[in-house]
Amino acid sequence: MRASDIAYESLRDDILNWRIPPGTALSETELALRLGVSRTPLRAALARLALEGLVDTSRGRTGVVPDVSVESIAQQFEVREALELQAARLAARRRDPEVFADLAESFAHATETLASGGTDAYYAVVARFDNAMDDAVGNPAMRQALESVRVHLVRARRLAQDNPQRLVQAAAEHRLICEAVRDGDAELAASATAVHLRGSLTTITATLQQRAANETTPGPDRPTQEGA
Amino acid sequence: MRASDIAYESLRDDILNWRIPPGTALSETELALRLGVSRTPLRAALARLALEGLVDTSRGRTGVVPDVSVESIAQQFEVREALELQAARLAARRRDPEVFADLAESFAHATETLASGGTDAYYAVVARFDNAMDDAVGNPAMRQALESVRVHLVRARRLAQDNPQRLVQAAAEHRLICEAVRDGDAELAASATAVHLRGSLTTITATLQQRAANETTPGPDRPTQEGA
DNA sequence: CTGGGACATTTTGTATACAGAAGTCTGGAG
DNA sequence: CTCCAGACTTCTGTATACAAAATGTCCCAG
Numbered sequence: 001m002r003a004s005d006i007a008y009e010s011l012r013d014d015i016l017n018w019r020i021p022p023g024t025a026l027s028e029t030e031l032a033l034r035l036g037v038s039r040t041p042l043r044a045a046l047a048r049l050a051l052e053g054l055v056d057t058s059r060g061r062t063g064v065v066p067d068v069s070v071e072s073i074a075q076q077f078e079v080r081e082a083l084e085l086q087a088a089r090l091a092a093r094r095r096d097p098e099v100f101a102d103l104a105e106s107f108a109h110a111t112e113t114l115a116s117g118g119t120d121a122y123y124a125v126v127a128r129f130d131n132a133m134d135d136a137v138g139n140p141a142m143r144q145a146l147e148s149v150r151v152h153l154v155r156a157r158r159l160a161q162d163n164p165q166r167l168v169q170a171a172a173e174h175r176l177i178c179e180a181v182r183d184g185d186a187e188l189a190a191s192a193t194a195v196h197l198r199g200s201l202t203t204i205t206a207t208l209q210q211r212a213a214n215e216t217t218p219g220p221d222r223p224t225q226e227g228a
Numbered sequence: 229m230r231a232s233d234i235a236y237e238s239l240r241d242d243i244l245n246w247r248i249p250p251g252t253a254l255s256e257t258e259l260a261l262r263l264g265v266s267r268t269p270l271r272a273a274l275a276r277l278a279l280e281g282l283v284d285t286s287r288g289r290t291g292v293v294p295d296v297s298v299e300s301i302a303q304q305f306e307v308r309e310a311l312e313l314q315a316a317r318l319a320a321r322r323r324d325p326e327v328f329a330d331l332a333e334s335f336a337h338a339t340e341t342l343a344s345g346g347t348d349a350y351y352a353v354v355a356r357f358d359n360a361m362d363d364a365v366g367n368p369a370m371r372q373a374l375e376s377v378r379v380h381l382v383r384a385r386r387l388a389q390d391n392p393q394r395l396v397q398a399a400a401e402h403r404l405i406c407e408a409v410r411d412g413d414a415e416l417a418a419s420a421t422a423v424h425l426r427g428s429l430t431t432i433t434a435t436l437q438q439r440a441a442n443e444t445t446p447g448p449d450r451p452t453q454e455g456a
Numbered sequence: 457c458t459g460g461g462a463c464a465t466t467t468t469g470t471a472t473a474c475a476g477a478a479g480t481c482t483g484g485a486g
Numbered sequence: 487c488t489c490c491a492g493a494c495t496t497c498t499g500t501a502t503a504c505a506a507a508a509t510g511t512c513c514c515a516g
Contacts (some may be wrong), residue, residue: 002470082311139307142310274461473500474499
């Protein structure tokens with residue numbers, strides 16, 4: 001694997017999991033030293049992250065990790081809604097019914113999945129769902145557009161992750177989407193997707209506002225070190 | 229201006245205007261020599277173009293300019309439809325009425341604009357329209373998503389450019405969109421946008437198929453000698 | 457004549473060195 | 487005490503050199 005890929009994935013993972021908090025200045029020399037690669041591949045990694053929107057290079061020359069605000073999430077959701085609804089419609093027309101029948105079944109057992117495997121096991125099912133939708137749509141451009149917007153929500157989801165109640169509800173919504181796609185009902189699939197997105201946005205917004213209230217709360221993965 | 233920006237804009241312009249035809253292998257050393265920059269900034273430029281989809285690095289290590297096929301355009305339009313309809317709805321809710329009243333007026337005089345200033349003058353009005361929509365939506369994420377999909381259609385539009393009849397029709401469609409947005413009618417704005425996109429896609433598809441028929445026809449910027 | 461393997465050439469990936477620019481810190485003056 | 491100016495430090499941007507990998511070609515064997 002190339003050094004630039006290593007740097008890219010490592011940085012991306014760090015940002016997504018809040019190990020590098022928003023506002024952090026990303027110095028090339030420092031990161032290159034830490035990751036054990038030269039500045040050249042590291043620059044490439046930073047450029048990729050910048051184009052993905054995971055690094056903000058707009059103001060100043062040194063890139064910073066952008067903040068996750070209620071406003072930015074709402075904006076992402078406006079884009080996501082447009083794309084996911086269209087994807088749901090197209091998937092309903094082009095799907096393989098068996099695939100979505102299986103997925104509907106998986107979501108029907110989400111409560112047990114959550115109980116035995118935890119949130120990670122549940123998110124694995126969601127990942128299967130996303131892939132199945134992308135495959136059914138069969139449009140590389142749509143897939144890329146969707147992935148670029150999903151990336152931004154990973155960080156927000158990371159914050160709201162400790163909300164199993166919402167996940168049970170989300171599973172029911174996913175199940176309905178799957179059933180609509182399975183039956184080839186494009187409009188129902190779109191409506192069910194709209195319902196799901198609204199629920200997601202509401203939960204994330206609430207989490208963010210709650211987090212803003214007690215503002216010193218650190219991120220999930222970040223070792224609390226502000227004693228020094 | 230940075231050397232990487234120069235290389236990026238130069239390459240982008242060359243690709244968009246068919247000076248670098250699809251299928252061309254993009255050798256770093258050769259391009260660096262030709263553009264008078266080192267390989268380092270040129271690599272950055274190629275990376276940017278690759279993430280925009282203007283260079284295909286998926287197969288093989290050396291990047292190639294992707295083809296403009298009927299299929300790829302249709303896929304782009306599926307994404308574009310999702311985004312533009314959403315943008316039209318949001319713009320109708322948040323617009324400044326005067327801006328779109330002005331634009332509607334401009335599109336009403338499109339025939340004269342085309343007669344006096346040619347296609348370039350008309351496309352300038354379209355650019356104003358796109359900017360006004362982006363401003364009205366007020367969503368940076370939406371703007372970026374829209375721009376990334378519009379880029380791909382520039383090359384196709386470049387081929388269909390010599391079709392003034394279609395442009396007159398398109399102006400009427402744009403005018404209706406502007407009026408709907410001006411009046412705050414979100415659903416009409418979305419419907420009018422859908423109508424416009426369908427017309428655009430039909431024209432581009434016809435142009436591409438016609439071009440595929442006489443396959444030796446060169447791109448717009450090459451000197452054409454077929455009986456005018 | 458065809459297929460396979462080895463070698464050579466070209467190309468990409470990486471590292472390092474250097475230059476220019478920007479931000480900061482310090483010292484002096486008002 | 488505050489503000490401004492100049493130098494210094496540190497960062498990014500660029501170029502070049504080197505190594506590794508891939509591809510294409512040529513020759514030899516079957």
